[in-house]
Amino acid sequence: MIPFLKALLVAVPAGALFSAVKAPLPWTIGPLLACAAVNVAGGRLATPVPMRLFGLWMLGTVLGLYFSPSVVERVASCWPWILMGVAWSMILGLGFSWALRRFAKVSRPTAFFGGAIGGASEMAMQGERAGGRVDLIAAAHSMRIVLVVLTLPSIYRLIGLHGSDAYQQPMQTVDGSGLLMLVVLTVAAALLAHRMKLPNAFMLGPMAVALGLTASGHSLSAMPSWLIIAGQVTIGASLGCRFSPGFFSGAPRLLAVVAMSTLLGIGLSALFALLIAKPAGIPLATMVLATSPGGIAEMALTAKTLQLGVPVVTAFHITRMASTVLLLGGVYRLLGHLRGWDE
DSSP states (O other), rough: OHHHHHHHHHHHHHHHHHHTTTTHHHHHHHHHHHHHHHHHHHHOEEEEHHHHHHHHHHHHHHHHHHHOHHHHHHHTTTHHHHHHHHHHHHHHHHHHHIIIIIIIOOOOHHHHHHHHOHHHHHHHHHHHHHTTTHHHHHHHHHHHHHHHHHHHHHHHHHHHOOOOSSOOOOOOSOOOOHHHHHHHHEEEEEEHHHHHTTTTTHHHHHHHHHHHHHHHTOOOOOOEEEEHHHHHHHHHHHTTTTTTTTTTSSSSHHHHHHHHHHHHHHHHHHHHHHHHHHTTTTHHHHHHHHHHOOOOOHHHHHHHHHHHHHHHHHHHHHHHHHHHHHHHHHHHHHHSSTTTTTO
């Protein structure tokens, strides 16, 4: 527990400082940067797996509370654009994979699963089964997610962008008994989803229960603000603690390729969002987050903080993640039969 307590001593003051100066996504980015800096300097901070899972449970529950019946109907009407977003993420992921293969000179499975826009743990497991290097795949995903988290909220804050989407949780107050029931039900859903080996179980299980309750008109309670902040701190600290003293020196070419391709991917995704935002009837700022190459947790947090269509962003990223996990193995095998793929 000592490395975790040290991480909290670094993460909490950093989050408070970033919040005081009104930095974007302060309780996530502050702990992320502080823990990463200390770890790279040899601080040996760590966050236990249950703490990361706590953050995912909190976020999944909060996101589910947005899906009132009218919101579900609105999101369901966006399904053609959500499918287009899935197709775009596949294309962008193949571009990232090509860049890693061409410029970082890594193996085919390492490049493919390191470039895919999906959950880091799921991509690492699939990549390992295909013969890829798990450490490089995990490093590529960590670098990409951190860059997106640092870039998009900062750009939004720099240009003063703050949405006013009419997506509010039906329940705005904390009810003690309702909160207790909500916690019990969502934790049980997380454990069940984990037992069933579902991807991102500790986020999607609670989200499914909270969504089902809210969509059916049973709003038990809002989540306390301190609990939401605690979840954000654990998510940010967990991302920061992935960095170690040898992180940047272990595979500098791969990380440089990931950095350049990610920044280019953010720009291309913004252009894609510009093309489909108007016909989809979704604000451009919301669509940029929905189609970005970031992780679902981080982009949903950004949308929540900036009031930018949380349910829409969530729906885009959940569908993308599920499609990637289900389809990517088949895409990899298909590409394996193409001439020149190994070159």
